Structure formats: structure tokens, C-alpha cells
Amino acid sequence: MAGHISGYASRRGHGGTRPVAKGVFTHKPLSRYDDVPWEHYHFPRTYLRTVERIVGDLVVYYEPGRLGLGDARGGREAYVAVARVVDVVPDPERADHFYGRIEPGSYLEFVQPVPFRIGGRCLERRLEKREGTVNRGAFGRAVRLLEEDEFEAICRLGFGGLPPQVVEAARAAEVDAPGLAEAPVPFEVERPITELLAHRPLRDRAFADRVVAAYEGRCAITGIALRNGRGRPEVEAAHIRPVAAGGPDTVRNGLALSRTVHWMFDRGLITLDDDFRLVLSRRAELPEELRGLLVPDRPVRLPGHPADRPHPAFLAWHREHVFLGS
DSSP, X not given: OOOOBOHHHHTEETTEEOOOOEEEEEOOTTOSSOOBTTTEEEEEGGGHHHHHHHTTSEEEEEEOSEEETTTEEOOOOEEEEEEEEEEEEEOSSSTTEEEEEEOTTOOEEEEEEEESEETTEESSGGGBOTTSOBOHHHHTOSEEEEOHHHHHHXXXXXXXXXXXXXXXXXXXXXXXXXXXXXXXXXXXXXXXXXXXXXXXXXXXXXXXXXXXXHTTTOOTTTOOOOBOTTSOBSOEEEESSOGGGTOOBOGGGEEEEOHHHHHHHHTTSEEEOTTSBEEEOTTOOOOHHHHTTSOTTOBOXXXXXXXXXXXXXXXXXXXXXXXXXX
């Protein structure tokens, strides 16, 4: 991506400087657009003014039912992640298209997808007509502005923590998403969500919960699924590209691994190729107990949803910067 439009400067219009606003990016995992959610969002000029309003603030990502590429379905029809937009740059290869660039390290997936309708009501008020039906015209816009209270509610639902008034309202209504109203509160509800999103303990827990759930509590490499006395999975969530090296908190940058395998992966004794097959370093001297579990060239266990599987770019980074050689 070449060229640069200063997001902060570009918000100046005939009426002076417009305030920043939160927003929604609709993202299809199999989209024809050049989206890399944790790096940039690709969009046509139609949405330029709206994205410029969002620069400097936060967006939530919405995954529609259609995944892209024709009539492919299977999308979650839910809000799935949050990130901060830092600026807008023109697409050097495609006229009238732009990239909304994402602040490194700001992208974070929700622990649980958040449906756009709960209790028969839209979480975005602009998507609902007066009679309560969905405004399909507004819903068809891939980029939308979001009110502060709407953003707050979506994020708290996504991370499993609900303010008391939201719990009360959800229990009084017919909730479309079972379990949301009963979700535990993993953080202090009185703290602003924008502050919590930068809180490393919250990010670590959200990432771990998301990865372990995607792999159903089973080690991707050994296939073993152990649980402790309280039913918690024994596996750990491993970043493929560590956060310290610029790795994002996305399930696509994660693997569920047992503790010993996690230790070996982080030290470059094992890795995965682009076909998701196990590769052992020649420096890995395996004890007899592990030889039947760590078999070179054997495919690893992957999440059922393609959008949750490791991204090739992160695996390539691990092979180049961490792996000790085959």
C-alpha cells in the first residue's frame, strides 16, 4: 500500500473538524476485497467519508451470513472482533478503493460472537425500522457509524461480561442467543470498555478462550483432550507469532497445544508446514513417551470453521524466525 491520507486532517469539512466516531466494518472471510482484518480493511470510495469519521477510534467487525464468493453461506451473522483504525491510504492498484489501516496490536476477537439481534431488537438502532423490522437498506451498508452505548453493549456481550441493566433486560426478553444473559462477568463492569480493550490480562484471556474453544479443548498436534477436576481443558493457547513480535490476538494466529508441546513450539523444536503437517527439528530429541504422539508429516487437528484455521503468513513467520531447522 502506497500513499497516505491523514485520517485526522481528512475529517475537516465545510463545517470544520468533525468528531471521531465508532463504527462497524462488515467483513466476509472469503471476500473479493483485500481484507486482512488485523492489518487493514479494504473498501470502495462509497464509504470513504464514513471511514474518515472513524479514524482514531474503534470499530467492531460484523460477519454476515454470506461468506463471499457467490452464494457461499456459513457466516455467523454476528459481531466477532474489535480494533482501532489509525488512518486511510489509497489502494495503489485499484482506482477509487482505499485501505483503513488498523493499529498494530489493537485487533481482538470476541470470546463469543454477538448476534445483531437479541430479544427481537437490533443492537444497532439504525438497523431497525419503527415497527421493529430490520432496515435492509441500512443493513446493506458495509461500513456504518455506531453509537457509544451500542459499541459498549456489543463489546461487553462479546467478552462475556454484562452490566446489570443489560442482564435484566435480556432476561426479561426472549433472548435469541441462549447463554448470553447467563455469561460470567470476567472484568470490572464499571470500567470503560475502551480502557479494558488495552488491558493485557483481558486480551490474554479472550485470546485463550477463543483458541481453546475453536479447537474444542484438544491439542492440535497430539489430539489429546484432558480436563482438570473443574472441567477446564489442559491445553494452552499458543501464539504462532508472539505478541512481542507483532503477532495479533486472533484465533488465526493461535494453536491449542498441551503444555509440553507448547514449550517445544515456542522453542522452535516443532512447527507446521503450509499443509498443516507437523515438522520436527533435527535438534528435537524426543523421549520415548512422545514418539507416538509427535509424528513428522502427520496432519494436525484443525478447527471445523475454515476462518479459524492458522493463517499461512503466521506459520511462515514461525518457520523463518523460530523454527530451528529440519
